[in-house]
Amino acid sequence: MSRPTIAGVARAAGVSVASVSRVLNGLPATEEMVERVQRAVQELGYVPDARARSLKVGRTFQLTLAVADVGNPVYVTMMRAVEEVVSAAGYRLVVTTTGPDVVDEVALVRGMARGYADGLLISPIRVDEDLVKSIRECEVPVVVAGNVPAKAGVDTVRANSPKGMLLALEHLVARGRNRIAFLNGPADTVPGAARAKGFADALKAHGLEPIAVAEATDFTFAAGRTAAPDLLTAGGFDAVVCANDLLAVGLMHELAAVGLEVPGDVAVVGMDDSELAEQCFPTLTSVNLGSAERGRRAAELLLARIEDNDRTPRRIVVQPSLSIRRSTP
Amino acid sequence: MSRPTIAGVARAAGVSVASVSRVLNGLPATEEMVERVQRAVQELGYVPDARARSLKVGRTFQLTLAVADVGNPVYVTMMRAVEEVVSAAGYRLVVTTTGPDVVDEVALVRGMARGYADGLLISPIRVDEDLVKSIRECEVPVVVAGNVPAKAGVDTVRANSPKGMLLALEHLVARGRNRIAFLNGPADTVPGAARAKGFADALKAHGLEPIAVAEATDFTFAAGRTAAPDLLTAGGFDAVVCANDLLAVGLMHELAAVGLEVPGDVAVVGMDDSELAEQCFPTLTSVNLGSAERGRRAAELLLARIEDNDRTPRRIVVQPSLSIRRSTP
DNA sequence: GTCGGTCCTGTAAACGATTACAAGAACGAT
DNA sequence: ATCGTTCTTGTAATCGTTTACAGGACCGAC
Numbered sequence: 028m029s030r031p032t033i034a035g036v037a038r039a040a041g042v043s044v045a046s047v048s049r050v051l052n053g054l055p056a057t058e059e060m061v062e063r064v065q066r067a068v069q070e071l072g073y074v075p076d077a078r079a080r081s082l083k084v085g086r087t088f089q090l091t092l093a094v095a096d097v098g099n100p101v102y103v104t105m106m107r108a109v110e111e112v113v114s115a116a117g118y119r120l121v122v123t124t125t126g127p128d129v130v131d132e133v134a135l136v137r138g139m140a141r142g143y144a145d146g147l148l149i150s151p152i153r154v155d156e157d158l159v160k161s162i163r164e165c166e167v168p169v170v171v172a173g174n175v176p177a178k179a180g181v182d183t184v185r186a187n188s189p190k191g192m193l194l195a196l197e198h199l200v201a202r203g204r205n206r207i208a209f210l211n212g213p214a215d216t217v218p219g220a221a222r223a224k225g226f227a228d229a230l231k232a233h234g235l236e237p238i239a240v241a242e243a244t245d246f247t248f249a250a251g252r253t254a255a256p257d258l259l260t261a262g263g264f265d266a267v268v269c270a271n272d273l274l275a276v277g278l279m280h281e282l283a284a285v286g287l288e289v290p291g292d293v294a295v296v297g298m299d300d301s302e303l304a305e306q307c308f309p310t311l312t313s314v315n316l317g318s319a320e321r322g323r324r325a326a327e328l329l330l331a332r333i334e335d336n337d338r339t340p341r342r343i344v345v346q347p348s349l350s351i352r353r354s355t356p
Numbered sequence: 357m358s359r360p361t362i363a364g365v366a367r368a369a370g371v372s373v374a375s376v377s378r379v380l381n382g383l384p385a386t387e388e389m390v391e392r393v394q395r396a397v398q399e400l401g402y403v404p405d406a407r408a409r410s411l412k413v414g415r416t417f418q419l420t421l422a423v424a425d426v427g428n429p430v431y432v433t434m435m436r437a438v439e440e441v442v443s444a445a446g447y448r449l450v451v452t453t454t455g456p457d458v459v460d461e462v463a464l465v466r467g468m469a470r471g472y473a474d475g476l477l478i479s480p481i482r483v484d485e486d487l488v489k490s491i492r493e494c495e496v497p498v499v500v501a502g503n504v505p506a507k508a509g510v511d512t513v514r515a516n517s518p519k520g521m522l523l524a525l526e527h528l529v530a531r532g533r534n535r536i537a538f539l540n541g542p543a544d545t546v547p548g549a550a551r552a553k554g555f556a557d558a559l560k561a562h563g564l565e566p567i568a569v570a571e572a573t574d575f576t577f578a579a580g581r582t583a584a585p586d587l588l589t590a591g592g593f594d595a596v597v598c599a600n601d602l603l604a605v606g607l608m609h610e611l612a613a614v615g616l617e618v619p620g621d622v623a624v625v626g627m628d629d630s631e632l633a634e635q636c637f638p639t640l641t642s643v644n645l646g647s648a649e650r651g652r653r654a655a656e657l658l659l660a661r662i663e664d665n666d667r668t669p670r671r672i673v674v675q676p677s678l679s680i681r682r683s684t685p
Numbered sequence: 686g687t688c689g690g691t692c693c694t695g696t697a698a699a700c701g702a703t704t705a706c707a708a709g710a711a712c713g714a715t
Numbered sequence: 716a717t718c719g720t721t722c723t724t725g726t727a728a729t730c731g732t733t734t735a736c737a738g739g740a741c742c743g744a745c
Contacts, residue, residue: 030469030495032731043695048733057693074495077472078410079731082700087407089450089472097435098631103427110426110453119472121418122451124439140359143406143418143448166359166403248635276635283637302427306577306605308612308637361701372725377703386723408701411730 031071040067051075090329091121091144093135095152099246099273100301101318102150105172108322109148116330118145127245129153136161136169146329148172152216152246168332172325174217177342182328184343186316188218188298191347192225192268195296195314196233198349199266202356204294208239208264210254210274212246219246222270222298238264243274251277259285266294266355276307279354294355310352317345360400369396380404419658420450420473422464424481428575428602429630430647431479434501437651438477445659447474456574458482465490465498475658477501481545481575497661501654503546506671511657513672515645517547517627520676521554521597524625524643525562527678528595531685533623537568537593539583539603541575551599551627567593572603580606588614595623595684601632604640608683623684639681646674 037044040063050056050064067073081087090113094102110120121144125131132151136158139147147165150172151158159179162169171183199207209226212219219242230237239261243250251274258267259281269275275297279289287293289309297304300315324343332338366373369392379385379393396402410416419442423431439449450473454460461480465487468476476494479501480487488508491498500512528536538555541548548571559566568590572579580603587596588610598604604626608618616622618638626633629644653672661667 033733034731044732045695045697045734046693049694052733055693060693074467074469076411076731077470078407078414078416079700080733081407082405082411082702083731083733085407085700087472097439098429098432103432106426106451107453119450119452121448122435123448124436138403140403141406143416248631273635280635280637280639302577303632303635306602306609306632307635308609310609362703363701373702374704374726375724378724381703384723389723405701408730409703411732412701412703414730 030076031073033073033075036064036067036071036073039071040064085142086145087143088117089119089121089144090146090148090326091123091135091139093123093125093132093147093149093151095125095127095150096247097122097124099271100303101271101299104299104301104318105150105322108319109326112323112326113330118330125149125151127152129155129158133157133161136165139169140166142166146170146333148325148329151175152218154217168329168336170325170329170332172321174221180340182325182332182340182342184321184325184328184345186318186321187344187347188221188314188316189225189228191298191314191316191349192222192229193232194347194349195268195298196229196235198312198351198355199268199294199296200233200235202294204266204356205233205235206238206263206265207235208258208261208267209237209241210251210258210267210269210278211240211242212250212270212274213244214242216246219270226268243270243277246271246273248273248277250274252281253277255281264293266296268296268298270298272297272299272301272303272307272311272313275311275313275354276303279307279309279311289354290356296355300350304350304352309354312352312355313350315348315350317347321345359405360402362402362404365393365396365400365402368400369393414471415474416472417446418448418450418473419475419477419655420452420464420468422452422454422461422476422478422480424454424456424479425576426451426453428600429632430600430628433628433630433647434479434651437648438655441652441655442659447659454478454480456481458484458487462486462490465494468498469495471495475499475662477654477658480504481547483546497658497665499654499658499661501650503550509669511654511661511669511671513650513654513657513674515647515650516673516676517550517643517645518554518557520627520643520645520678521551521558522561523676523678524597524627525558525564527641527680527684528597528623528625529562529564531623533595533685534562534564535567535592535594536564537587537590537596538566538570539580539587539596539598539607540569540571541579541599541603542573543571545575547575548599555597572599572606575600575602577602577606579603581610582606584610593622595625597625597627599627601626601628601630601636601640601642604642604683605632605636608636608638608640618683619685625684629679633679633681638683641681641684642679644677644679646676649674 146168174185241254241257243254297311297313300313304311304313475497570583570586572583626640626642629642633640633642
């Protein structure tokens, strides 16, 4: 004997399927009707089928969250925030890892047309024409956590990393460091490009010259370690700003390996202010780019757009703050 | 104009819906038929609707992964492994956070009856009668990553933490440490209980007495820090084994705060061998309980059971190894 | 008593795919 | 030329819900 369907419940309760459906969805019905249906549901252990329901109402009550790397703690923070908002609204979360390639992102966005989810929240790290086009044409609502041209016509929530860079530099300068190096992630990514420009501008604003700049091949711990020697051979710096926390922690390991003290010899500032920043040692001063808030607001925008797809796209910028810890003097 | 349906494609191609469906599913058809259908699909940009397909074929091609805390890096490792296996098999992954309460887990398992996913991979941290019952009665295949009574009649993949404890102690003793303390997570959880027993047995096997034991309220970094003073006031140890990496890192911070050197004054061993173990400083010697392999094998079992629900349940045990790093002498 | 309005309930038509079944075409063998 | 096979295609039922529509009961007002 297989799962009972709504027809079985109707039969058991001696009413029509429509009445069962109505009771289950809280539409008006007599006391007695509600009672009979609920008893039948109870007895048979009936649970409505999500697949059939989705087909009929055109909604799956699922949302997709697409990130490049689940191992990056900043996405964990974001995911937590998103999950909280969407599950409170009765949605499930489908988490997808896109990897570093833009073609996979495009394929994902196109695939949303299958309708297995009611919306997409994507945090792309590389953006090209194709991606923008696929987002604009996407069958379901999309919200981008990150930077994408306005012509994509889509809600976005992004960080203000130039401002974040300024905060980092101000802090370092205030603590007497002015020979500042920069460890970036890949410059051909959206965050990489933004941070490179932010760093250059912020330095200029303080009338400083860059001492050394290195570029890791990825925003990962391993890539941070690998890229560290590029900075070390250049040398001459008393502080390093890193494009994210993983890179910063990777760098700190290499600094320790060559006997440089943090923050004594070199101050280190990370970005993202992820959980890792307080778990590493010394604890990491980090620019809080508001990942939790970005996640929360992006999720809210997505829910709002699902309710009303005609609202004009909003572009929210979340302001950064600086979490000062022990890696800076 | 809204999304084209299979009927639209059929009309455009001048064939029947059945033929379109057949071509799309690779069933035999003439050269010309294939050609016409594909052109129409191309022209209209038709994408089959996953909701309708699910209803008809009774499959959603989604699997649910339920973990207690996405912030725990061990789950990240596991999730990576699971995602790799299931996406290779054409499934999407729905990630759900259950939190520390068993009632939420039970609700989740019961909710699977809605049929929004074809299977469930759950890693429960507290297990009670209700949970076992709900798992046994679950409408869709379930695989448990963790320890659950055989009577649940379900595939399981679990770690061998007693053996892992032995590895940790052997290592410490070999390095001359024999005043060994233990920082556990909540003892009323499955891993907590297993590790407590494992620790006691392993100590006995080496003819040692426990120096101090503390119990954190959670398997988190913060709980590790909070529980650390319980050990510190007891004192008298030259090594601490921790029930997971987060607790170990939390402890190391507190050790540093009171001026104790790792590994000079105190050796620290973690468990899980998560990414955090090589990111923290000093890098953490950690018992590798095979989270990646557990994830992989659990996913494989789930896929196998979806194919054939009558196979007899398997109970796989993954053997641990020790990753030696700098937190032990 | 009749009429018009509210309610509540049931019947049946969707939603968009897959697939059992039947019918027609093509072809070789007799 | 006829028959039987095989291969391809179309018709229509089906999956399990929701919901538009219509029918019937009930009630109050005239």
